[in-house]
Amino acid sequence: MPEDIKEKLSELGREALEILEKADTVAEIENLRIKYLGKKGLVTGFMRQMGSVSAEERPAVGQVANRVKTDLASAIKSKLEALSDAEEAKTSLDVTLPGRRHRRGHRHPITRTLNEMCDIFIRMGFDIAEGPEVESDYYNFEALNFPKDHPARDMQDTLYINDNVVLRTHTSPMQIRTMEKKKPPVWVVIPGKTYRRDSDVSHTPMFHQVEGLVVDKGITFGDLKGVLTVFVHQFFSPDTPLRFRPSFFPFTEPSAEVDIGCVICHGSGCRTCGYKGWLEILGSGMVDPEVFKFVDYDPQEVSGFAFGVGIERVAMLKYGIDDLRLFFDNDLRFLKQF
Amino acid sequence: MLVTYNWLMDYVDLDIDPHELADKLTMLGLEVEEVHDRYEYLDNVIVGRVAEVQNHPRSEKLKVCQVETGQSTYQVVCGAPNVAKGMLSALALAGTVLPGGDVVQEVELRGVRSSANLCSEAELVVGPDASGVITFPENLNPGTKLRDVLKLTDWIFEIDITPNRPDCLCVLGVAREIAGMLSLPLKYPEIKIEEAPERAEDLTSIQILDPERCPRYVGRVINGVKIGPSPFWMVERLAGVGLRSINNIVDITNFVLMETGQPLHAFDLDRLDERRIVVKTAEEGDRFTTLDGEERIMGPEMLMICDGKKPVGLAGVMGGLNSEIIATTSDVLLESAYFNPVSIRRTSKTLDLSTDASFRFERGIDPQGCDYAASRAAALMAELAEGRVAAGVIDENPRPYKKLYIPFSPSRCNSFLGTKVEPQQMLDTLGSIGLAASGTGDNIKIEAPSFRVDLTREVDLYEEVARLVGYDEIPVTLPSHRGETEQPDPSRRLRAEIGEILEGLGLSEAISYSFISNDFCDKLDLPENDNHRKCVRILNPLSEEQMLLRTTLVPGLLDVLSRNQSFQVMDLGMFEIGKLFYAVDGQELPEEKWAVGGLMAGARADQSWNNKAGLVDFYDLKGVVEELLENVNVTAPVFIPEGMPVYYDQAVAAQVSVEGRILGNLGRITTQVANAFDLKDVPYIFELDLDSISAAQAGVRTFSPLPRFPAISRDLALVLDRKAEAGKILDFIKGLEEEFLSEVSLFDAYEGRQLKKNFKSLAFRFLYRSPERTLTDEEVNAVHQRVVDKIMANFAVEIRT
Numbered sequence A: 001m002p003e004d005i006k007e008k009l010s011e012l013g014r015e016a017l018e019i020l021e022k023a024d025t026v027a028e029i030e031n032l033r034i035k036y037l038g039k040k041g042l043v044t045g046f047m048r049q050m051g052s053v054s055a056e057e058r059p060a061v062g063q064v065a066n067r068v069k070t071d072l073a074s075a076i077k078s079k080l081e082a083l084s085d086a087e088e089a090k091t092s093l094d095v096t097l098p099g100r101r102h103r104r105g106h107r108h109p110i111t112r113t114l115n116e117m118c119d120i121f122i123r124m125g126f127d128i129a130e131g132p133e134v135e136s137d138y139y140n141f142e143a144l145n146f147p148k149d150h151p152a153r154d155m156q157d158t159l160y161i162n163d164n165v166v167l168r169t170h171t172s173p174m175q176i177r178t179m180e181k182k183k184p185p186v187w188v189v190i191p192g193k194t195y196r197r198d199s200d201v202s203h204t205p206m207f208h209q210v211e212g213l214v215v216d217k218g219i220t221f222g223d224l225k226g227v228l229t230v231f232v233h234q235f236f237s238p239d240t241p242l243r244f245r246p247s248f249f250p251f252t253e254p255s256a257e258v259d260i261g262c263v264i265c266h267g268s269g270c271r272t273c274g275y276k277g278w279l280e281i282l283g284s285g286m287v288d289p290e291v292f293k294f295v296d297y298d299p300q301e302v303s304g305f306a307f308g309v310g311i312e313r314v315a316m317l318k319y320g321i322d323d324l325r326l327f328f329d330n331d332l333r334f335l336k337q338f
Numbered sequence B: 001m002l003v004t005y006n007w008l009m010d011y012v013d014l015d016i017d018p019h020e021l022a023d024k025l026t027m028l029g030l031e032v033e034e035v036h037d038r039y040e041y042l043d044n045v046i047v048g049r050v051a052e053v054q055n056h057p058r059s060e061k062l063k064v065c066q067v068e069t070g071q072s073t074y075q076v077v078c079g080a081p082n083v084a085k086g087m088l089s090a091l092a093l094a095g096t097v098l099p100g101g102d103v104v105q106e107v108e109l110r111g112v113r114s115s116a117n118l119c120s121e122a123e124l125v126v127g128p129d130a131s132g133v134i135t136f137p138e139n140l141n142p143g144t145k146l147r148d149v150l151k152l153t154d155w156i157f158e159i160d161i162t163p164n165r166p167d168c169l170c171v172l173g174v175a176r177e178i179a180g181m182l183s184l185p186l187k188y189p190e191i192k193i194e195e196a197p198e199r200a201e202d203l204t205s206i207q208i209l210d211p212e213r214c215p216r217y218v219g220r221v222i223n224g225v226k227i228g229p230s231p232f233w234m235v236e237r238l239a240g241v242g243l244r245s246i247n248n249i250v251d252i253t254n255f256v257l258m259e260t261g262q263p264l265h266a267f268d269l270d271r272l273d274e275r276r277i278v279v280k281t282a283e284e285g286d287r288f289t290t291l292d293g294e295e296r297i298m299g300p301e302m303l304m305i306c307d308g309k310k311p312v313g314l315a316g317v318m319g320g321l322n323s324e325i326i327a328t329t330s331d332v333l334l335e336s337a338y339f340n341p342v343s344i345r346r347t348s349k350t351l352d353l354s355t356d357a358s359f360r361f362e363r364g365i366d367p368q369g370c371d372y373a374a375s376r377a378a379a380l381m382a383e384l385a386e387g388r389v390a391a392g393v394i395d396e397n398p399r400p401y402k403k404l405y406i407p408f409s410p411s412r413c414n415s416f417l418g419t420k421v422e423p424q425q426m427l428d429t430l431g432s433i434g435l436a437a438s439g440t441g442d443n444i445k446i447e448a449p450s451f452r453v454d455l456t457r458e459v460d461l462y463e464e465v466a467r468l469v470g471y472d473e474i475p476v477t478l479p480s481h482r483g484e485t486e487q488p489d490p491s492r493r494l495r496a497e498i499g500e501i502l503e504g505l506g507l508s509e510a511i512s513y514s515f516i517s518n519d520f521c522d523k524l525d526l527p528e529n530d531n532h533r534k535c536v537r538i539l540n541p542l543s544e545e546q547m548l549l550r551t552t553l554v555p556g557l558l559d560v561l562s563r564n565q566s567f568q569v570m571d572l573g574m575f576e577i578g579k580l581f582y583a584v585d586g587q588e589l590p591e592e593k594w595a596v597g598g599l600m601a602g603a604r605a606d607q608s609w610n611n612k613a614g615l616v617d618f619y620d621l622k623g624v625v626e627e628l629l630e631n632v633n634v635t636a637p638v639f640i641p642e643g644m645p646v647y648y649d650q651a652v653a654a655q656v657s658v659e660g661r662i663l664g665n666l667g668r669i670t671t672q673v674a675n676a677f678d679l680k681d682v683p684y685i686f687e688l689d690l691d692s693i694s695a696a697q698a699g700v701r702t703f704s705p706l707p708r709f710p711a712i713s714r715d716l717a718l719v720l721d722r723k724a725e726a727g728k729i730l731d732f733i734k735g736l737e738e739e740f741l742s743e744v745s746l747f748d749a750y751e752g753r754q755l756k757k758n759f760k761s762l763a764f765r766f767l768y769r770s771p772e773r774t775l776t777d778e779e780v781n782a783v784h785q786r787v788v789d790k791i792m793a794n795f796a797v798e799i800r801t
């Protein structure tokens, strides 16, 4: 009988240790302690059965019971310690230390701006076309109604390859090339590099433009206003005011400059807008019938509008860049901000 | 173009805030760039009391004055004869910019300090008197601003006149627009001439030998003029638009030019041989000295104004020194002509000489305005220079102006603009700026005024309607799209993809100028016959640094690195996607080719506490190129160390090709080239041709079913000569037609003490797999043994144990 009790006590101890082994929260261990070592616990319950054990055997059984009790208690203690160590290890993680980063590349702000603009026009149904950056005088000027010996040519300082070949001064030559290739309807935007013989605080000899052209039956000046309003509202913000004012370009008639409410001062006047509250961002107009003649379109049949936006200009406004030359310095500290 | 508010008031009764007027003009198409407060320069000119006058110790003419302003006392050295103790005069404090451009400064005059200026009316352009400093009445308080005393207000408008509106290159023209816009009457100056008995045609003659270049020449003769200063009102008007007074006759021609837009020229009739004018083209090589004292060489198509014997003026551009008005001039022949715009422009461009006159002639002046301007000037010469105007106008007019009637349809105009303007409103609007209509309904004819050279077609009238009604009034609509769109351009798409891949690989995008330095080929050590030397050259570059169109992206990338290094940015990866330009014999336009270039320098990643990055090497660069090609679906690129341009270190570079098509090259540049570009570090670069990448792209990606059974791997380490190429063994293995061999990779490469000198070890991992079942060890062993045997049989290698 005592052997049986001793055996059962040891069994109980092993069982408890096994459960302890698997336990991994403080609550589980506490439950285990109460279950086995509590006042009404199993081991204590066994001790109560001591009454049924003869006097001379009591010490031996007591010894076993004590050993089971102390073994379990110390196992619980060390398990609890281990748990709290693990807990401590968890809190010593410093989440404020920088993570393991990979070097990221940065797209040039010109590319970002250009893509953003093209996306807006693509959503409106425009195709994209590109063309040569070195152009013949015919496409760059003549067919756009800049006759030779006309003062309108003074509007653009030109870099020449020879008398008949220039670095394109705008992306407009692609208007002609596009219309030569296809019949209306034409919905096209033309992004690309352009060049002028100009270099100062507000000009770089190379810059970027997005040109747009829509030609179809019944296109109106109102449509020109509509498309450019959508563009400005999507590119800047839906509450950006814009105004159209008369201007002159040889290849459009009527022509319009488009101003937007100054994005810096919101119209109250600042250095950026020259205290006018308005910023000129693009030129536009209804396609001049002379231009249609060059591409065999009938101005009685179709009408259209065209516009040209300087990318650097709108990128500067969008990102608050105050120095044009930063675009072509390719200073990584600048590029990294985009 | 400058106009002043007060001058405009001569022709139109303005009662509008100048800034509001500026806004309205801008919205009318006359863009006002600035509105200047004209008398701002007088802000620091105040009334001062001359408290003391002493003789200058070292000059008899100069006086040393103490001038009180109530606030402080200024010592002024003054040479005016009328300066006297107790007088009130105008004191310009240091910093004042006088209309002539002089700046009042604190100076030492013969050893005596002078800290401000006492001024005359003429100096300040507030009155005619130049004889002495201003004397104010006694009742003024010292310290009062001169502007408040004289009640001077005026504004200068700086207007950007577009090339199509030469009619607005004069004060009357701008006034005409304003009058139309504000529905106010326009008052032309009245011309009253009391003609003398002698007849102009008896005094001179005008002969036009080239009517194409000179369709009209109006002349008037004014005898007995007295050359002298202009009255103050004239000086003041001219000063307002930035012109300095010269003498009464010259000022009158300038004044009438600014007023009417008609360039005039006054000849000293006594200095004209045979006292007559002949208009004809120059002989090539003729020499002629213009008013500015420059001797100029004439071209054959240049129109000259000649007298009976010699040239006396460069028609429409500048008069000649030999016939200009001088102090003794008495008889004046006044020229008021219309010259062919193209002819004037060519002359002006050829001689690089642009004047107020040529600027207007080349844009087109009013062909009907010559006689009006001539009479206006003649009347002024009588009034201001005591001249006698000879009777009659000589008007040689071989190509008379024909009136132009433009058809106009209000309904077409509305449908073009997208408006619903009432036809009568349109006609009224056009009428307000002098465009008279006749006809009814949609059959209207509009007479274009002679001064509006920009109005020739119906669409030009739509513009007038739009601008006068106001662009703001045109409703905002959206055009309907017919739904047709084109296939996206694959080249553009490829460029976009490449940009994204390289960005993902940690390279940042650069955009460099397409034109590069004259000496870039030499800096790259390129041989004389190198293809890169077939550059397109710019005829009129801004500098030698921007003279050639690039034939490679490399110099641009090296410049980017150099610039970044100068900003202490040493670790970087950059790329550029752009065009290269090659001159092609017998072709008007050069060949333009898209390319992508990349550059890596310094550490391969940003240094961090948990990322101790090493320096970039060839394999970093190659990895980028491999990733790039794989991502755009270019399979099996071949890298061989042959055919690289000379700017690469030939030992650390390769050419990359696919099926014999060269895509480009990559490697480390030579130290020599690095030095030529002032680099502190030798970078790695690559450059690939986009057309070639495009041609090498595999077709549409297709799906391969995923393996259903596990693979079994076997490793093999080989020892071989360190110069042997791993790629050859890999290619050989990949080419083996062994069933079950599904993949091979190189997982280790080693050179070092554990091996014999000049040997390296390569460790390969083979994966064997069947699509139908799980392979047994025995099956795999058998295949693997065959693979190993074949390798051993074909390469000089040993198995590393």
Ligand SMILES: [Zn+2]
Residues within 6 Å of the ligand: A262, A263, A264, A265, A266, A267, A268, A269, A270, A271, A272, A273, A274, A275, A276, A277, A278
């Ligand atoms: Zn602003």
